[in-house]
Amino acid sequence: QVQLQESGPGLVKPSQTLSLTCTVSGGSISSGSYYWSWIRQPAGKGLEWIGRIYTSGSTNYNPSLKSRVTISVDTSKNQFSLKLSSVTAADTAVYYCARVSEDTAWGMDVWGQGTTVTVSS
Amino acid sequence: EIVLTQSPATLSLSPGERATLSCRASQSVSSYLAWYQQKPGQAPRLLIYDASNRATGIPARFSGSGSGTDFTLTISSLEPEDFAVYYCQQRSNWPPRFTFGPGTKVDIK
Numbered sequence: 240q241v242q243l244q245e246s247g248p249g250l251v252k253p254s255q256t257l258s259l260t261c262t263v264s265g266g267s268i269s270s271g272s273y274y275w276s277w278i279r280q281p282a283g284k285g286l287e288w289i290g291r292i293y294t295s296g297s298t299n300y301n302p303s304l305k306s307r308v309t310i311s312v313d314t315s316k317n318q319f320s321l322k323l324s325s326v327t328a329a330d331t332a333v334y335y336c337a338r339v340s341e342d343t344a345w346g347m348d349v350w351g352q353g354t355t356v357t358v359s360s
Numbered sequence: 361e362i363v364l365t366q367s368p369a370t371l372s373l374s375p376g377e378r379a380t381l382s383c384r385a386s387q388s389v390s391s392y393l394a395w396y397q398q399k400p401g402q403a404p405r406l407l408i409y410d411a412s413n414r415a416t417g418i419p420a421r422f423s424g425s426g427s428g429t430d431f432t433l434t435i436s437s438l439e440p441e442d443f444a445v446y447y448c449q450q451r452s453n454w455p456p457r458f459t460f461g462p463g464t465k466v467d468i469k
Contacts, residue, residue, distance in 0.1 A: 276458070286396075286404065286447055288458040299456040302361075335403055345451050346394040346409035348416075353403050 241266040243336050243351035251330075251358050257323040261336030261351055268317045269294045272341035275319045277310060279332040280353075287332075291339055292319055326358045362386055364448055364461035372469040379435040381464045383448035388428045392451045395424055395433045398463075399444045407446075408433065435466075443468050 247259035276291040290300035396404035408424035
């Protein structure tokens with residue numbers, strides 16, 4: 240079964256760029272009808288969708304973050320990545336990667352365990 | 361921009377009771393609505409997609425209904441493992457994006 244695992248620095252300084260990678264195992268990132276998405280959750284708060292990418296490279300972003308977000312895919316490594324620039328303390332959150340599947344009417348059916356990113360000097 | 365509102369914010373019930381959670385959209389989302397369960401320290405889990413379809417492995421006590429702007433997640437008889445936070449989520453085709461509701465916490469009375 241497909242599993243997702245986030246990785247990246249747990250601490251980022253203000254104004255710098257947050258970079259995370261999601262590694263897909265148990266299946267090819269290129270197979271099937273899937274988008275690959277990033278979602279975040281500040282401590283004690285709700286979920287915020289960041290954006291998604293198709294394996295063709297086509298992307299869609301949350302308008303509130305669009306100016307700072309880049310999502311990319313590396314099919315050779317079975318990974319997709321998130322870059323969020325000019326971070327502030329408000330970007331401190333648990334970041335999840337997830338698979339968005341046509342089989343579930345584009346529901347997020349597989350999630351990584353999440354990785355905590357703290358923005359602090 | 362479509363805004364999702366969930367009610368109540370907190371639902372206090374006992375095991376065995378029926379839980380009814382509401383999600384309302386600021387404009388029609390057709391049937392493009394999903395429900396997720398999240399337990400402390402865990403990632404969300406997809407329960408329901410397309411308003412009323414249970415995801416793989418989800419027990420039959422979970423059911424979803426609704427279309428347009430008003431949706432309901434029903435847990436017919438609460439099990440101890442069902443006490444968690446539940447989020448609804450809509451997808452729009454244009455502009456392509458996803459939006460989550462603020463969540464309903466189901467806790468033990």
